[in-house]
Amino acid sequence: MKYLSTIIIVLTIAISVNAQNTFPSSGSVGIGTTAPNSHSLLEIKSTTKGVLFPRMTKAQRDAISSPPQGLLIYQTDNTKGLYYYEAGWNAVTPKSANKSLSNLTAPTAVNVELLPGADSAINLGSLSFGWKNFYLDGSIYSDGAKFISATGDIYSTFVGNEAGNVNTGILNSAFGYHALRSNTNGDDNSAYGYSSLSFNTTGLSNCAFGKVSLLDNITGSYNTAIGSSVMLYNTSGSENTAVGADALIVNNESYNVAVGNYSLANTIASQYNTAIGWEAGYVWDQGYNNVFVGANADVNGTGYYNVIAIGKGAICAQSSQCVIGNTSTISIGGYVGWTTFPSDARVKKNLKENVPGLDFINKLKPLTYNLDLDAIDKIMQPHEIKTPDGKTYQPSQQELQARKEKEQIVYTGFVAQDVEKAAKELNYDFSGVDVPKNDKGIYGLRYADFVVPLVKAVQELSSHDEGLKTEDVRQNSELENLKKENQEMKIEIANLQSSIERSSMAGGSVKSEISNPKSDLSRSSREIILGQNLPNPFNNSTLIPFRIPKDCNDASIMITNTSTSEVVSVIPISCNENHVSIDAGTLSSGIYSYTLYVDGKMVDTKSMILTK
DSSP states (O other): OHHHHHHHHHHHHHIIIIIOOOOOTTSOEEESOSSOOTTOSEEEOOSSOOOOOOEEOHHHHHTSSSOOTTOEEEEOSSSOEEEEESSSEEEOOOGGGOTTOTTSOTTTTSSOOOSOOTTSOOOOSOSSOOOOOOOOSSOEEETTEEEEEOSSSTTOEEESTTTTTTOOOSSOEEESTTTTTTOSSOOSOEEESTTTTTTOSSOOSOEEESTTTTTTOSSOOSOEEESTTTTTTOSSOOSOEEESTTTTOSOOOSSOEEESTTTTTTOOSOOSOEEESTTTTOSSOOOSSOEEESTTOEESSTTOOSOEEESTTOEEOSTTOEEESOTTOOOOOOSSOOOOSOOOGGGOOSOOOOOOOHHHHTTOOOEEEOOOHHHHHHHHOOSOOBOTTSOBOOOOHHHHHHHHHHHTOOEEEOOHHHHHHHHHHTTOOOTTEEOOSSTTSOOEEOGGGGHHHHHHHHHHHHHHHHHHHHHHHHHHHHHHHHHHHHHHHHHHHHHHHHHHHHOOEETTEEOOOOSOGGGOOOTTTSOOEEOOOBSSSBSSEEEEEEEOOTTOSOEEEEEEETTTTEEEEEEEEOTTOOEEEEEOTTOOSEEEEEEEEETTEEEEEEEEEEOO
């Protein structure tokens, strides 16, 4: 530096004038040494003394007339220290103490702080000014560990201690302590967060955002993990998407989607599951092909497959089951009817017309009832539900209120076990009963399936009604015949009376002559007939017509309940009657039979329908 040259010149002059030393033949002068360095003009050696420069005040310094360039003095007041003259007086400041690098020309001396602070840290730049560009040919280290690296990797960037430490892949980005630290040949990976993708070596196109997300992944590719501890233990599973703390934390398979904190958190080795919602599919180790939508949507056993649970707390109790809503749901609907697939004739086989109608319907017991939601929970969730922190799950006040309201609703329907029993009694394999496959499920009814036996029952009633109409026509004809015969009988009676009047007594007996041969009313010459009741069906009363011999000893009509075979009534009739009236009274709606007995023998039986 210039001021050192000035010092040497001044010392040389001083020595020449005052010390009167002469230069040896080597051209070097020594003070305190007889063998000065041959490369120096003057060498001073001492371990006890120093060199004193001219000492003066600032005023005395400024009074020097036309000081030469390089003149050196020691200033004793104001800012004390060595000063040299170079286009003005300049302080000789140690390099480590020059906070603004004032020895450099602008703009180099801008916004630079190089002196350590109280914590021994050094700032580069300031709040008001920043450095423009940095050009590095290597890495930046912090506390002895590689902190920022962008060398040796094509288009890769790593920020954080040991982030991408051994990377040789391309197009990788890692931000955070140990992020992608083990990556060797894996490409297109992005890791953001402490130890994210830390053990990945060859996995491709993974995105991990969050502390220890995809930590153990080694070869798995095309995974997306967002959140703390997401897919933590996955090593080789690929094409998974998990969003939320601890989502898919232990799974090591592929093609799963988990969105929500703790979603699918206990699923170990399964594929094609979709869970959306807080703790969706959380409690059990799921099987495959399952869908859970809603907080706590889950199953109540391990390994279930092909289930669909939609709604907060919706629980499936067996594989291939779909549940929409929970125990607080009071209505499920839409703007069109539910379509059942398939109903196409081309995909149905073993078609049989063996559905029972009235026989099945008459066995059903329509009821009203309330639901016991606690009983449902006891069956569907046989163990206590725990949250990830180990606490017992507590329903909110809103949930408790909704459950209370649900239990107040009065429903109309059947008991599934009763329907199952009725079907078995008829050897009817009825698809309307949803029987649980284990003790963790509950019975259910598919009320739409009841339409089929109901249609069959209506068809049976219709067929019976057609038969009744035919019978009614026949009975009307018979009634006309009866009326005709009644008229003939009146004529015969009149003839009989006329004959009696003309008769004569012979041996104490009356001899009558009947001119009309039709007046013979013997049993052999007259047919016994039981007619169809009129009207039929009936709701209050009905008339049963009949024709029996006048010379019968006794006759009666017995009425029986067809469904129970119970004898409702036995009505005695006179042999000269031709009809009897039946009052429905307290009889219940249904099908009844009536049978005609003459002289202890059954003549005929017919059916009638009572509707109220």
